[in-house]
Amino acid sequence: MSLIRNKITRNIKSLALLGLNYLSPGGTAILMYHSVGRNKIFFTVKPEDFQKQMACLSAKGYSVVPLARLAEMIKNKEEFPRKTVVLTFDDSFEDNYSNVFPVLKKYNFPATFFVATDFIGKDQKNESTGIFFKTLSWPQIKEMSESGLIDFEPHTSTHRELTGISLEEAKKEILDSKRAIEEGLGKKCHFFAYPRGKYDEEIIKILKENGFLAAVTVNPGRVRKTSDLLKLPRQSIDSLTYKLQFLHKIL
Ligand SMILES: [Zn+2]
Numbered sequence: 001m002s003l004i005r006n007k008i009t010r011n012i013k014s015l016a017l018l019g020l021n022y023l024s025p026g027g028t029a030i031l032m033y034h035s036v037g038r039n040k041i042f043f044t045v046k047p048e049d050f051q052k053q054m055a056c057l058s059a060k061g062y063s064v065v066p067l068a069r070l071a072e073m074i075k076n077k078e079e080f081p082r083k084t085v086v087l088t089f090d091d092s093f094e095d096n097y098s099n100v101f102p103v104l105k106k107y108n109f110p111a112t113f114f115v116a117t118d119f120i121g122k123d124q125k126n127e128s129t130g131i132f133f134k135t136l137s138w139p140q141i142k143e144m145s146e147s148g149l150i151d152f153e154p155h156t157s158t159h160r161e162l163t164g165i166s167l168e169e170a171k172k173e174i175l176d177s178k179r180a181i182e183e184g185l186g187k188k189c190h191f192f193a194y195p196r197g198k199y200d201e202e203i204i205k206i207l208k209e210n211g212f213l214a215a216v217t218v219n220p221g222r223v224r225k226t227s228d229l230l231k232l233p234r235q236s237i238d239s240l241t242y243k244l245q246f247l248h249k250i251l
Contacts, residue, residue, distance in 0.1 A: 027222030028070060029250050030086040032234035037095035039133060041126050043238040047099040053237065053246055054103050057085060062250065064109040066151060067191055070223060071214040077225050085250050086223075087111035088216060088234065090155060090193055092119055092141075094134035101144055114155035114193035114216075115141070117180035138184060145185050153191040154178045161198040171206050178210070191215065204230045 035044040045053075057064060062083045070086050072078075087104075089096050092115040104111055113136075121137045144150040154177035156162070162170040178189045190213040194203070197218030207215055207230060214229040221233035235249040 027224040027227075028080045028084045028086065029222055030067070030070070030088055030216060030232060030234045031249070032216070032218065032236045033087070033089045033100070034091055034238075035093040035095055035133065036099040037093070039126075039131055041129055041131055041133075042240070043236070045237060045239060045241070047095075049241075050099065051103055052243070054107050054109060056243075056246065057109070057250065058107050060250075064107070064111075066110040067112045067153075067214065067216075068151065071191070071229060074223070074225055074227055074229055075213075080223075080225065088114060088193070090114045091116060091159070092136040092155075094136055094140070097136055097140040097144065101147075101150070104149055105147065108149070110149050110151070112151045112153055112191060113141075113144070114153050114191075115177070115181065116155045116157065116159040116195070117177040118157040119159070120180075142185065145187070151191075152181050152185060152187075153189050153193070154181055155193045156195050159195045161196050162194060162203045163198045163200050167202055167206070170203055174203075174206055175210060194218075199231070 033045060035041055036047055036050045037044055038046065060083065062085050063081060064085055064087060067086050067088065073080060087109060089100060089111060092113065096113060115136070119135045120141065122135060123132050124135055125132050141152055145152055154174065156173040157176045158173065160173060162173065174192065181189050190211060192207055192212050192215040194215060194217055199217065214232060216232045216234050218236065219233045220235060223232055237246065237249070241249070
């Protein structure tokens with residue numbers, strides 16, 4: 001029996017990989033990117049691969065919607081339209097301006113960029129590789145925000161794991177980064193990304209008490225209309241995501 005089940009699962013998986021939507025496991029993917037460039041950090045996607053991925057979304061008729069729209073659909077318990085996807089980029093890599101923004105403009109795809117606000121305009125060291133990388137500057141952030149395509153939202157001030165510090169420090173990390181973006185761009189922030197995906201109920205309480213509508217994690221999976229708005233899963237796209245995996249992640 002389990003042999004038959006395995007065979008059926010395998011067949012469904014291979015059909016799903018071909019992009020057949022009637023076999024879609026349901027829900028919507030929030031894709032999580034970091035750097036799009038040529039450094040050796042494992043999560044970095046090559047610019048040509050990123051271009052192919054966006055071309056693939058366009059060719060397959062995907063509707064790329066802002067995170068705010070997805071949050072609204074969940075809040076209203078609306079059915080998600082088929083072929084909907086959300087794009088997010090974490091950690092404010094400078095290459096998000098040079099390699100991502102032009103491609104998003106080409107396809108008119110909206111995206112949310114989660115920024116650790118103390119990093120803005122300062123070189124940062126990737127902790128696992130020791131590689132230094134450039135971060136976005138305020139003029140770049142302003143230009144992208146004014147395009148109407150990119151929504152900037154907080155990702156703390158210094159990218160510390162919120163469950164490893166006191167609640168007072170965590171609250172300061174969250175609110176300082178929220179304020180920096182709100183003041184820098186003259187807008188309100190309602191979304192948050194937990195650094196390294198670390199959160200607990202106390203952190204969620206801080207978000208709820210301070211006007212956040214939704215927050216994204218690094219837990220893999222699809223968003224459904226029953227998803228908890230403050231624990232939204234994301235599908236990570238990195239240097240190891242080959243084409244069939246990408247197709248599977250957006251299904
Ligand atoms: Zn991050």
